[in-house]
Amino acid sequence: MRVPFAAGLTADQFVAAFKYVETQRLVAEPVPGISAEPDEQNARYFGIKIDGPHESPFEGGVFRLELFLPEDYPMAPPKVRFLTKIYHPNIDRLGRICLDILKDKWSPALQIRTVLLSVQALLSAPNPDDPLANDVAEQWKTNEPAAIATARQWTRQYATGK
Amino acid sequence: MPKDIISTQIQAIEDVNNIFQIPPSTARILLQFFGWDKERLVERYYDGDQDRLFEEAHIINPHKLPRQDSNTEHKEMTCEICYVDYPRKDMTGLPCNHRFCRHCWVSYLQSKIMDEGTGEKITCPAHQCPIVADEVTISHLLQGHPEIQARYEFFVAKAFVQGNKLVKWCPAPGCENAVRVNTVEARPVKCKCGHAWCFGCQQPTHEPVHCPTLKAWLKKCADDSETANWISANTKECPRCKTTIEKNGGCNHITCRSLNCKYEFCWSCLGAWEPHGASWYNCSRFDEKDSMQARDQHSRSRVSLERYLHYYNRYHNHEQSQKFEQQLFAKVDKKMEEFQQRGMSWIEVQFLKKAVEVLCLCRQTLKYTYVFGFYLRKNNQAVIFEDNQKDLEMAVETLSQYLEQDMDSATGSASSSSSSSSSSSSSSSSSAATTAQATSNPTVLADIKQRVLDKSQYCESRRKVLLDHVQDGYEQGVWEFDAAGN
Ligand SMILES: [Zn+2]
Ligand SMILES: [Zn+2]
Ligand SMILES: [Zn+2]
Ligand SMILES: [Zn+2]
Ligand SMILES: [Zn+2]
Ligand SMILES: [Zn+2]
Numbered sequence: 001m002r003v004p005f006a007a008g009l010t011a012d013q014f015v016a017a018f019k020y021v022e023t024q025r026l027v028a029e030p031v032p033g034i035s036a037e038p039d040e041q042n043a044r045y046f047g048i049k050i051d052g053p054h055e056s057p058f059e060g061g062v063f064r065l066e067l068f069l070p071e072d073y074p075m076a077p078p079k080v081r082f083l084t085k086i087y088h089p090n091i092d093r094l095g096r097i098c099l100d101i102l103k104d105k106w107s108p109a110l111q112i113r114t115v116l117l118s119v120q121a122l123l124s125a126p127n128p129d130d131p132l133a134n135d136v137a138e139q140w141k142t143n144e145p146a147a148i149a150t151a152r153q154w155t156r157q158y159a160t161g162k
Numbered sequence: 163m164p165k166d167i168i169s170t171q172i173q174a175i176e177d178v179n180n181i182f183q184i185p186p187s188t189a190r191i192l193l194q195f196f197g198w199d200k201e202r203l204v205e206r207y208y209d210g211d212q213d214r215l216f217e218e219a220h221i222i223n224p225h226k227l228p229r230q231d232s233n234t235e236h237k238e239m240t241c242e243i244c245y246v247d248y249p250r251k252d253m254t255g256l257p258c259n260h261r262f263c264r265h266c267w268v269s270y271l272q273s274k275i276m277d278e279g280t281g282e283k284i285t286c287p288a289h290q291c292p293i294v295a296d297e298v299t300i301s302h303l304l305q306g307h308p309e310i311q312a313r314y315e316f317f318v319a320k321a322f323v324q325g326n327k328l329v330k331w332c333p334a335p336g337c338e339n340a341v342r343v344n345t346v347e348a349r350p351v352k353c354k355c356g357h358a359w360c361f362g363c364q365q366p367t368h369e370p371v372h373c374p375t376l377k378a379w380l381k382k383c384a385d386d387s388e389t390a391n392w393i394s395a396n397t398k399e400c401p402r403c404k405t406t407i408e409k410n411g412g413c414n415h416i417t418c419r420s421l422n423c424k425y426e427f428c429w430s431c432l433g434a435w436e437p438h439g440a441s442w443y444n445c446s447r448f449d450e451k452d453s454m455q456a457r458d459q460h461s462r463s464r465v466s467l468e469r470y471l472h473y474y475n476r477y478h479n480h481e482q483s484q485k486f487e488q489q490l491f492a493k494v495d496k497k498m499e500e501f502q503q504r505g506m507s508w509i510e511v512q513f514l515k516k517a518v519e520v521l522c523l524c525r526q527t528l529k530y531t532y533v534f535g536f537y538l539r540k541n542n543q544a545v546i547f548e549d550n551q552k553d554l555e556m557a558v559e560t561l562s563q564y565l566e567q568d569m570d571s572a573t574g575s576a577s578s579s580s581s582s583s584s585s586s587s588s589s590s591s592s593s594a595a596t597t598a599q600a601t602s603n604p605t606v607l608a609d610i611k612q613r614v615l616d617k618s619q620y621c622e623s624r625r626k627v628l629l630d631h632v633q634d635g636y637e638q639g640v641w642e643f644d645a646a647g648n
Binding site for chain 2: 114
């Protein structure tokens, strides 16, 4: 992909400008099961929809998320948060996600689509040993079938239909 | 960053470089990983699993680098951060071969260095790549960004000092130097700024006392001193119940504050108040039996405080004198000029400065002998130590007296002395009045010089005797210390 060189930009503006192209590509060529919609007011803000993965308690649900690119993106990670209520040991009541690449394992070479795919993968493989929502993780560890049933129930209740 | 620190690093890197035949940038990362302990690195390098060593240090084994194919260098590749295509040769990568464009690198380094405040542990920007960025690559990328470069160098130097047991920052306020030693031990070092300090505890040089003892002393002083001084001056204990009583106003008739006691006694003689009868506000019973007994008891209970104060006051006294050192140096500077105007050469007048240096050094030592003495249990060697201390104390007093006072009268003050000086009272007249008349006489100047030299040499020798004696005692294990200082 070629972008004409924009004169007078600092190194980070330059990088950010080009990195932005990637988010446009995400909008234009969505990954199966993931879609991104740029906000009309704010070019750094995106509405995301992720389909619950097959054979997971979240199957059949469509989960809405928000994604925000901070000023220092891509050197700092994007901010991603679930808007749809979800019963998951690594996602808390406010929709915040416990995922290493969104924190200290962030690399500027990661793409938004990789990040969203990782979030989707987290739905397939909850990790109760590194919990963000302690009560959920507790149930996931002590009574997994019950936890999965609750997750299904929440998916039906909050993540299907309009 | 201090130059000698940089050269120390470079020396260590070169040494490792010569032994292993690896690039300096790799050597630096390895050294940092081993806390700049060259020996340990060499040991590990030769008798361990080298691949694992490199892996743990987050570098690629420089002996196993993939060969660069010069044909592909002109081919374009995409920067994985900004997705712009560049010729391969214009991209920068670490030995892991993840390459990124210069813009992205600079932006990445800026964020790591300026925002996150890291320097020595910046890894490759690629996802999950642990390879540490070396200094050469970073410095090269930061050309044209002096602000980031300076910050980076600061972090690298800081990491060097923190990671290196053989280097410590000079503790003098405002001094940015670090001092390097060859072996880790608590011993006096001197910074280029002139500050002499202990490499073990970073306190000012504190011979003959050892670091842990000094630490205990400083803590005791911090805990006790304010109150101890005041208590000693302003309070006494009730002879009956030992409650501490503060004297309030001039009256010697004291009634114990304790509600259970209410003992009435005389502040002056510590005897019961009753027999004082009508001699209001006045004590004439100081030598009577019951009051002597009371004072005895009182003093026993006070003895440990008094003892502490004895040592503390002497320690503190030398500490106070040290504060006037700068003034004394300035004064002696003037004297030296004066002597030069009177015909002595620059080199000949240096003895004065040297004498002040000796004086300061001896005071410093004396100060810490009181810490040593405070914790020292009495034995025969302790008596000898105290004699040595007394001798040094007297020698220092004489030298100090000579430099701070007698010198003025001997040479005349700078303003009054210059004019008439034809009379030739020749040799060593100790009378200040006579010498004042004769200061431009070369033999008189020489005489003054000789006396200062003699005195400072005597001080130096007494200091050495004391320190050697203490050192021998340490080595032969004759010193016994009492943690409580009793
Ligand atoms: Zn780039
Ligand atoms: Zn890499
Ligand atoms: Zn210094
Ligand atoms: Zn020390
Ligand atoms: Zn009392
Ligand atoms: Zn009395």
